[in-house]
Amino acid sequence: MKFVKMQGAGNDYVYVDCFKEKIKNPSEIAIKVSDRHFGVGSDGLILICPSDIADVKMDMYNADGSRGLMCGNGARCVAKYAYDHGYVKSENFTMETGAGIKYIKVEPKDGKAEYINVNMGKAVITSEFPEKILINGEEKEFIGVDIGNPHAVYYIDSLEKLQNMDLNRVGEYYEKHERFSQKVNSEFIYIKDRKNIYMRVWERGSGETLACGTGACASAFATMKKGACDTSVRVHLLGGDLDISLENDEIYMRGKAEYVFTGEINF
Incomplete structure (x- = not known):
């Protein structure tokens, strides 16, 4: 299987060009390639496929083999690959995802x-504003957001506390809490000012990652609805920055995507 490893803000996936390759067991392959010691090493597997309803299709799988609905950083990488390889003929095109059609604009x-x-579409608040929750014996507050996949946004009152959180120890308590029937992506946010927020993320099915595009959008949206930031904000993640804006109730994400390396693996 030929592949290319790509990353968006440090959120890295193994990508397979399914215009050329055929993948029979993507969930199983996702687990194998994601392993950072015995595989390629990634946050999951994303297939770049032809589509009957859009210009290109993104089919994503998390590191644990579960199927994902949407990945903002993954969408940017798929967009770059499709544009660079001539699978789309315009700087403006559509992408089929598990969360519906997304509209892409490339700056070449x-x-x-x-x-x-990426026009990420409309987000929906899915909780009380905020909602109290008991996590591992401690009372917390979150704002639930759905942007094609579920998110819970938690606010931290200092950058130091955010940086010192031991997510490897507590992350699964957030992800697998009984409040969330299908598990949840959990974002932890420090608001620096009205134009800058800092974020760490525990992704369902993958654990802590360096970035999460949908998580950045969900966090920015929740913070905008709180009135705590402007409708255009920069989200600072461990792997880089993303610019998120809200226009006519739709969320837009802007950022880079980059190739890491190409390879071939046998199973």
């Missing part, structure tokens, strides 16, 4: 996609 440089803008 020297004939290759440099920045990618």
Whole structure:
């Protein structure tokens, strides 16, 4: 199986060009390639596929083999690959995802996609505002957001506390809490000012990652609805920055996507 490893803000996946390759057991392959010691090493597997209803299709699988609905950083990487390899013929095109059709705009440089803008659609608040919850014996508050996949946004009152959180120890208590029947992506946010927020994320099925595009959008949206930031905000993640804006009730994400390396693996 030929593959390319790509990353968006440090959120890295193994990508397979299914215009050329055929994958029979993607869930099983996702587990194998994601292993950072015995596999390629990634947050999951994403298949770049033809689509009957859009210009290109993204089919994603988490590191534990579970199927994902949407990945904002993954969408940017798929967009870059499809544009750079001529699978789409315009700087504006559509992408089929598990969360519906997404609208892409590429900002090219020297004939290759440099920045990618994704119209992530509308987000919905799915909880009380905020809602109290007991996590591992401690009372917390979160704001639930659905942006094609479920998120719970928690606010931390200092950057130091955010940086010192031991997510490897407590992350699963958030992800697998009984409040969330299908598990949940959990974002932890520090608001620096009205134009900058800092974020760490525990993704369902993958654990802590360096970035999560849908999580950045969900966190920005929740913070905007709180009135704590502007309708255009920069989200600082462990792997890089994303610019998130709200226009006519739709969320837009802008950021880069980059190739890491290509390879071939036998199973």
